[in-house]
């Protein structure tokens with residue numbers, strides 16, 4: 001099963017996508033990280049992506065889907081993939097869905113719902129590791145990263161004006177994608193206004209019957225997924 005994780009910035013989309021990937025033993029496809037990796041390569045494709053990124057344009061949807069198609073050739077992706085950051089637009093969602101049907105892959109989407117007000121509150125409080133870039137939400141009470149020990153800092157673009165622009169983009173580009181999966185009957189909605197651990201618990205309560213998982217995740221297993229003792 002391919003699982004697409006959605007959520008407004010601040011809802012913990014990336015964090016939860018990683019937890020689902022770890023718990024299910026499925027690889028994660030992070031669109032942003034993948035593009036940055038490709039852009040750093042000294043290849044014609046890398047150069048093309050650099051041009052697109054540096055001029056502030058969005059990477060053409062066809063290019064994104066082509067990369068995913070290539071990625072799915074990898075044997076490790078047979079049982080499923082967790083997607084973080086795709087599809088980016090309504091058109092891309094339709095193309096993605098068609099590609100998955102062609103490849104005879106089942107997919108479902110998870111939407112971690114959080115109001116813009118709550119998301120704004122969280123983003124203003126959130127911290128990022130200065131060394132490994134891991135993101136920490138307000139319910140993480142420490143000054144240092146629990147992964148690498150780096151100092152946690154406030155991200156420069158987590159200021160109210162920049163956040164509002166990101167929210168507007170989310171409403172315009174991503175909400176129609178979520179609606180698309182809802183109309184297909186392929187959407188799980190999760191209340192994002194809970195602790196990180198409770199969100200993960202809710203996700204697995206909903207996923208377990210769909211994936212026919214035999215055992216329930218214990219609380220300590222959920223904590224371990226988030227590197228918490």
Ligand SMILES: [Zn+2]
Nearest residue numbers: 129132145148
């Ligand atoms: Zn770190």
